[in-house]
Amino acid sequence: MVPTPEFNPSRRDLLRSGVVLGAAAGLGGAVGAPAAADAGDAAPERGDGEKSMTNVPFEGFDQVRVGLIGLGERGGGQDLRFAAVSTITAVCDIRPERVNRTVGRIMRQGFQDTAPVGYSAGEEDYLNLLRRDDIDLVYIATPWEWHYPMAKAAMEHGKHVAVELPIAPYLDQIWDLVRTSERTRKHCILLENVNYFRPEMAMFNMAHRGLFGDLQHASGGYVHDLRWPYLFGGAYHPEHWRRRWQTRMNASHYPTHGLGPVSATLGINRGDRFEELIAVASLPKALALFREEDPRIGSDHSSWDDAPYISGDRHTCFVTTTSGRFIRIEHDVNSPHPYSRETTLTGTRGSIEVDNARIYLESLGHKNHTWRSGTEYNTILRQHDHWLWPTLEQLASQYGGHGGGDFISIWRLVQTMRLGMTPDIDVYDSAAWCSVIPLSHESLKTGRMHPVKVPDFTRGHWQEARPTFDRPRPADPWLDKE
Template identity: 45%
Template structure:
């Protein structure tokens, strides 16, 4: 059902925001980041990491303590209703350039400003805007900090960020400090202290900060979500999600990414670099932050062999990549526990041969769904240990997929559905389907899986970013069709 099964495309961008970001990472490339730096933890954690050991229990516990709230919660806060949503876009590489087309396809949306230090990419995107009949957008191409000037504009309601990961936190922060709602591609930040800062800033500035997790809007994911909420799987017990995607060729391609920024992260971290695509949908199934919450994560990683073997076979000696030492586990497997005792399995592997898969599984007391390939087994519909045909459950499709049965754009149409719904919420003044608390939760496995692997699988506490408000049931992606 998913287009990416046939032609998988990474859900990230290649653009010019790489040079200063790479310079930032020079000090940690090949050595790995310390636990304290990743978790925003204590000096005990830093000392333990320098000594080559695991962080102390006290340091681990420090990451679970919620700092004082900086403002009123953003849970349930609607957007301001507006006739036209004015959008500024930062990052116009593979991902950002494709998203320009989708924003231009939306009713009541104007692309006001574009930013990328690679002038050719900005000019190409600007031509798309003009060709669509909109006024020529302002362009920001004067170096890697010019995004700050875009964020300062008074005629932008929403900032979209599709740049290398190193920049996501800084750009989201700048957008909110300048009064803009912001949506960021995965992952939204790389450290726990950064995640907390985004939560605090969202509350203080009263601006929404969202992880634009397109997989939450996949047809299968939304169908399973509705079925789960209707009790078709019984009482939920376990789920699984992943990002398994052979990216070796693209990571060594000198033209696909703007520099080696994505590959360099394999010299810095050992854990799950990209948990959001698998974690987001399963978190929705289980109403995480809406009646349940994730509490701990234990992670384990294989040796790092795949990229080095690929380099040996494909890259000429003397290529800059030969100076790199890869530490990222080829396959990371994490187990996440929830407050209600459920278990979520997360996997990450972009360094070995494997067909594309997000696993996307959900099980309960009445049955189970598994994806890649899609199949279902629930009582009383199925018997005799034979998988059922998931296509027969099309009546359970979300209203967005019934209304847009053949959406344009990449990733099987989920990108279009995501942008349509977000812009709809902004135009009608609705509460967004997910918020900064979801963004922080879905991204937290990045630093915490690394910390757990370095501590031989020791469980790491996952902070309650809602500060106790997770127990209250509330709506999310399983939304009702609005009037108007």
């Protein structure tokens, strides 16, 4: 088990870790010691009332009612997308001005007559939002240390929950969210928007139509120079929250943008599963150098109060699967580097490199060892579009978010709730993808190139076939009226 970083806990820290959450929220069940399995240990036995959430559909809703927690850099852009497809009944942020801004934006949009109720009376006010009986789904876009206690409390209060990346940064917390979902019968979903990007969805379709042959290996991750304005320039609130994770864990902190799409394409948790992980990392040099040299960082900047940066600038993980395939996962937010998700997929009939927008498939007659790119690449992908994109292309363009992928991910989640379907991404997918964070730390902690076992969060249900992004367009009154 990867331990929580050492620091002197305040009430805030205890709340974040879940120790006082039960008392604060008036919840049932033990919260202070979440059930956990050390890396490599067998999955824990299910407790009383815990049953698998595989193939468990949403209840079905005439109108999905949503509560938003966290209205900053990320949540502050998702509000109008949720409001376009659902009813926002409550919003929460520790900054009253952000709450007021969000309520005003939603009402000016004109889709609902009643203004959302705002909560901004300190760090525990989100609990009052969760006590409401007019919320079906809670969306969480707060600093990472808050994801676990907020997601757990949401399920304990009878709400489904969609969480920005990750659902939790530690293995015991990830396991506890799985078990809380199984006990409360509420879904806990990583809202991984890149799974819904147009090229990634076309790649999924092509793989499932056999164009890559037998899938062999893939790569994915997150390489994005965040030094300014995100780590040092005040784009986040509090200014330091993401940067200081680099002082807590030597880990691949944010792997799922590339990992999620290739994992879905490889059928992880649907006939195959992650089995073992090995991590390597470079030395942590870039952040301290940037702080020292950048003239925008003065002597009074909060970064001078940081503990030493211990997380390597570049992390590479190799995850092997039960069926003998492997995934390479890259993470680097510290180094000068153009943005890349490192997304690739290779099978016995060919390969695709999504970031480089090129493809080579013997199944399509590609025989001359030359990548197909440009117009030819785009034509091939359009021929294998997922139905979501041509159906929602105009709305995706209107509401945007990473080229429309943010809107598509939200719309689809709300659709599965309205129609009483199972989610595309479930708690087991969310757990497996996010487990790379603590497991990479564990692998590095015990020695370079040290393998660690990946838990089976499904407890054997990964062997069962079940749907995900491969489902055809359902009958939907929402679409029929458009």
